[in-house]
Amino acid sequence: MSSPDHKSAQWSDNVTKRSNAMTLERDVFKLDDPAEIAASLKRSAERSRRRKSEPYRSAMSMLTFYINRAGSKLSDERRDILERAKDELRKLYGRELARNAN
Template sequence: MAERSRARPAGKTTTRKKPSTGTSATRRAAPRRWSQRVTKQSDALDLDRGVFKLSSARRIAASLKRSAERSKRRKAGAYRSALSMLTFYINRAGKNLPKAQRDRLQRAKGELKRLFGRE
């Protein structure tokens, strides 16, 4: 048998195969975006599930206030932590929000301010 040469022909390059993007068990559990991971696993607040999808700005603000006041891990004050999480969601995690939901979240900022007596 003839021995094969390991040298590649001139002008030809090899390409690496991309890793599979299939849904393995570990891949399924991981959030798709870093902002989604921050929203779910923030070290500052333990948010109620679906808090940003609530139907009223007042309920969103009340839930954020409750979460911020209960948290023992936050570095800043409760108001600042709650407002930061809301602003983060609006800017990053919710950048493709429908206008009605974005407006509701903006109103929740005002409600949060009122709840904390910062008006």
């Protein structure tokens, strides 16, 4: 029987395998090009039947989920690539933030 600590440590694995989390392309978060990561997430979100919200929100949620779960294990370089992938995803969905709009 698993201890409560073991179960809580495995929750993220359960989210991706057994929940309504969308199915991702293999090794998407290992790609080095933020635009490729964003395009892959967009494809997955639009094809997936395992999502509860609109494609943009699902794709962004999976990216944020991965960044948060990796935490301090991400190198600065990898974190930067993934953060830039968020910007690329916003561009793909026409949701760019208005910067310096004042």
